[in-house]
Amino acid sequence: MGQSHDSHPEFLQHHFHTAAQQKAASKLGMWAFLAQELLFFSGLFMAYSVYRFWYPDTLLAASEYLSVFYGGINTVFLLTSSLTMALAVRAAQTGNMPQLKWQLIFTIAFACLFMVVKYIEYSHKFHDCLLPGDYYGLPEKDTEGNFVPGPNGGRTFSEQCEIPIKGANDGTLEPKSAGIFFGIYFVMTGTHGLHVLIGIFLLYWILRRGMKGDFGPEYYSPVEYVGLYWHLVDLIWIFLFPLLYLIK
Amino acid sequence: MGHDHEHHGEHVTPLPLYFAVYGALLVLTVITVLVSIADLGSAAIYVAMAVALTKGTLVATYFMHLKWDDKFNVFVFTSALLFMSIFFIVTALDLGFRGQINPETDTFVLRNEQAAIAAEEARKNAAAAAAAAEAAETAAVTAPTGTP
Structure with missing residues (x-):
């Protein structure tokens, strides 16, 4: 069967014979990228594991200062956005363009809610001096029960550290290893948060293209691949949440 | 459609x-x-x-x-899991079974040799403490006459 011109649609790049071949090649590329993302994050999970092996007591004491409520609500936001993303891909597959638009808007909305909660969480950590490495300076309780400034002069970058709701350090947090814990916490959740931010831009790009009418049942690969990326971001949070917030 | x-x-x-x-x-x-x-x-x-x-x-x-x-x-994605498990298992083995660094020779010491080295270290520390105490005693005795 020779290729006629009408079987060569606009979205088909000239170096591919068929749409199916193009799709198979691009999808394989996306999965290779996602595999790379897993390897990339595995380095961070390894840092966590080594820390856990060396400082199990500090890990337990420090994770008490993370809010299960904020972590839990963010888990629900990401899971919901994963559902709406899957529904968006389905809408593109079935050619339901208004549905595609709305599901993408919902996905972006939940992603933004996730970032808002992340901002609140990070602000609390900054005010309480629950910061990485040398910047760690949680106020401490002395032997008479009075509050004294923590390490690093008990100051955040500009102001005096607040005493967190959980209370000052009563001696369960060894300052040096606690600084390392918050280093790992910020790098892991920060790298994940950066992925969420990038995801928001990608979702917006897909939304714009979708509204221009670029996608339909014949061609929706970009929607599908942004979806795969978004599910991976969700997948990583599924592991981060119990490891950082829930460990007892 | x-x-x-x-x-x-x-x-x-x-x-x-x-x-x-x-x-x-x-x-x-x-x-x-x-x-x-x-x-x-x-x-x-x-x-x-x-x-x-x-x-x-x-x-x-x-x-x-x-x-x-x-x-x-599926194979491409799960192959990442395979390599992750190699990464984790090998590092776990290192963490679990690595020795300590011997400060004198600057080399790794195996786990089963560590007890002997710790005992040797303790013996040396005790000897050093005894020597220091002795030196302090001699200094206390000689101090009144030794001062110019």
């Missing part, structure tokens, strides 16, 4: 399945929080990871469509 996806052989996931997976993910999230409150001791991490693995598998299988995808893509 119905004939289009028939034609391309792309699987359209039924809506109830997506909602069922979402419901299961929410239930598992509640379970993992309850488990952390229940205080299972050292078993907690295994239960938490089992729940996370189940959730991750649900996301990959249904939301990421791996169930209906080309098996080669």
